[in-house]
Amino acid sequence: MVAYVIRRLFYMAVTLAIISVIVFAIIQLPPGDYLTSYILQLQSSGQIVDAELVESLKRRYGLDQPYWMQYLKWVTGLFRGDFGRSFEWNRPVADLIAERLPMTIVVSLCSLVFAYLVGIFIGIISAVYKYSIIDYVATFIGFVGLATPNFLLALVLMFAFYQWFGISVGGLFSPEMEDAPWSWAKFVDLINHLWIPVIVIGTAGTASTVRVMRATLLDELGRDYVKIARSKGLPGWRVVYHAFRVAINPIISTIGWELPVIVSGAEITSIVLNLPTTGPLLLQALQTQDMFLAGSFILMLSVLTVVGTLISDILLAVVDPRIRYS
DSSP: OHHHHHHHHHHHHHHHHHHHHHHHHHHHOSSSOHHHHHHHHHHHTTOOOOHHHHHHHHHHHTTTSOHHHHHHHHHHHHHTTOOOBOTTTOSBHHHHHHHHHHHHHHHHHHHHHHHHHHHHHHHHHHHHTTTSHHHHHHHHHHHHHHHSOHHHHHHHHHHHHHHHHOOOOOSSSOGGGSSSOOOHHHHHHHHHHHHHHHHHHHHHHHHHHHHHHHHHHHHHHTSHHHHHHHHTTOOHHHHHHHHHHHHTHHHHTTTGGGHHHHHHOOHHHHHHTTOOSHHHHHHHHHHTTOHHHHHHHHHHHHHHHHHHHHHHHHHHHHHOTTOOOO
């Protein structure tokens, strides 16, 4: 296992080096750059932009250098913990990400825990009582959850709560608690606002987990070792438990892939619900071609994807003794 992990870490380093080049190239693909958008914005407001101002702005943002020089400057800065400076916000990228990362992790982790716990539980019940009214209801809800976009569900809930109860469910804090220092009252206010985003963001994950759990558990419950265990009088809950230990593998194999989701957040849903997460910040950086902010975000998600895949493989070997990496 140790040799396998070391070999994977080497492959990860090579993969991430290639990904960093691809990420930087993708950020440069759209025509123009942040400076072009900024100049157009100044011109649309009626300001006259002369050539000297354009050149000074290019030097200021480092856009007068060739692409390979910009890339090397960005990559070498990453090793020092310097993600560059955001053009639009005129602040270090690391500070912008650090401001929104805690709330993003809180919302995403709660949504993932909700999706896995509820999805696995309903999936087990649906498989054990297949073709019952419980199974049909779970299947119907699962299909509705998969077919309904999260942002649409957010809009429906916002309208329903405001129309029927006069309550605004947007944001993670009440207006009076938005800028208040952390206290027990602010924590309680966060909990009171957190459940709506958790349900909205976790719905799709719950629906897919139910379908995967039901399908894999049904497949295991029909195998010979389960029939032999039942014929020998093993209690039903123990039979389901042993089948569940094998059926959980497909879900464990995707847990690591959720790491990028924890950091990125649900972009569109976060905008609809006015959540102070990193999702809207990433979307805005892509729209304005804020090179260092968008590139750092995408590279971070790539790193988490590669690391998450390794974590999933290790978890599979820990959970299932049949899996060994030589």
